[in-house]
Amino acid sequence: MAKAAYPPTGSRSPEAQAQREAYWRRKLRQWKKSGLAKSAFSRREGLAPSVLAWWDREIRRRDQGRQRTNRRERLPQSPSFLPVQVIDPPRGPDAALEVVRGAHVVRVRPGFDPETLRRVLAVLEGRAC
Numbered sequence: 001m002a003k004a005a006y007p008p009t010g011s012r013s014p015e016a017q018a019q020r021e022a023y024w025r026r027k028l029r030q031w032k033k034s035g036l037a038k039s040a041f042s043r044r045e046g047l048a049p050s051v052l053a054w055w056d057r058e059i060r061r062r063d064q065g066r067q068r069t070n071r072r073e074r075l076p077q078s079p080s081f082l083p084v085q086v087i088d089p090p091r092g093p094d095a096a097l098e099v100v101r102g103a104h105v106v107r108v109r110p111g112f113d114p115e116t117l118r119r120v121l122a123v124l125e126g127r128a129c
Contacts, residue, residue: 021059021062024055024058024059025059027045027047027052027055028052028055028056028059030045031052038052038053038056093110094109094110095110096108096109097109099117099121101121101124101125102124104124106120106121106124
């Protein structure tokens with residue numbers, strides 16, 4: 001497998017950013033595997049020790065951010081309660097109830113599926129189902 005070239009400085013495309021991150025992840029793995037101090041490894045590889053140290057902190061920060069994001073995605077959504085104002089109560093056995101979410105109105109008829117309503121409201125609120 002050919003090693004990807006380090007993207008030119010100043011290139012901010014997502015591909016170039018991903019290549020830079022992959023390059024530095026490889027360098028950091030090599031450094032840790034070498035058992036050398038950062039300064040000795042940097043000298044051997046022709047790197048500035050401050051750059052290696054910066055990428056070490058940056059990669060850890062990025063990984064921690066991803067872990068927090070993944071943990072948040074796994075947490076169950078806590079229920080939220082919103083104020084409700086009944087404008088005109090439904091009358092009759094087939095009357096629909098209207099639920100207003102911003103500019104959206106959802107008409108709920110008797111016998112509705114509560115789980116489906118929950119998902120519809122989550123989508124209208126911009127939350128994951």
